Amino acid sequence: MATALKSLSAHSSKNIQDISARKFAIVVSEWNEEVTESLFSAAYQTLLQHGAKKENIIRKNVPGSFELTLAAQWCAQDESIDAVLCLGCVIQGETRHFDFICDAVAHGITNVGLKFNKPVIFGVLTPDTQQQAMDRAGGKHGNKGDEAAITAVKMLGF
Numbered sequence: 001m002a003t004a005l006k007s008l009s010a011h012s013s014k015n016i017q018d019i020s021a022r023k024f025a026i027v028v029s030e031w032n033e034e035v036t037e038s039l040f041s042a043a044y045q046t047l048l049q050h051g052a053k054k055e056n057i058i059r060k061n062v063p064g065s066f067e068l069t070l071a072a073q074w075c076a077q078d079e080s081i082d083a084v085l086c087l088g089c090v091i092q093g094e095t096r097h098f099d100f101i102c103d104a105v106a107h108g109i110t111n112v113g114l115k116f117n118k119p120v121i122f123g124v125l126t127p128d129t130q131q132q133a134m135d136r137a138g139g140k141h142g143n144k145g146d147e148a149a150i151t152a153v154k155m156l157g158f
């Protein structure tokens with residue numbers, strides 16, 4: 001939470017508004033589960049701390065980060081959903097799989113946001129190692145899930 005407050009105070013607070021009636025979908029990739037569960041917990045708690053209601057936050061799991069895009073589209077096309085958070089972790093391997101997945105997810109998530117005209121947040125870690133992932137999922141470099149939630153809140157106040 002310290003990171004969340006720091007992020008909020010570090011930037012203009014103009015974009016912060018009442019989110020108690022806003023509905024969020026959080027899509028979570030099951031690959032590198034230890035990391036993505038930590039991203040989810042931080043995102044969920046941060047939304048609650050900023051006024052979101054538990055009943056207005058839905059969670060959907062997907063097998064891997066590659067599937068985040070389609071699931072984000074399924075969520076975004078629901079008119080009652082105001083913002084979609086996509087959480088995943090793709091760790092650099094020895095094959096080009098990494099590049100294909102990262103590229104596809106980054107472009108896919110961008111396209112879903114543009115298509116449905118609502119915030120679809122890229123909360124995907126793309127580290128070289130598991131340790132770097134953990135450092136960004138509640139470790140020494142904060143938590144990307146927390147940042148994803150703050151970003152959604154800010155975009156809703158745009």
Ligand code: DLZ
Binds near residue numbers: 064088091097
């Ligand atoms: C196949 C694969 C590999 C090698 N690595 C990861 C990863 O580090 N993180 C992740 O989220 N998903 C990975 N996947 C699974 C793909 O995202 C996808 O689920 C499969 O290619 C099936 O479409």
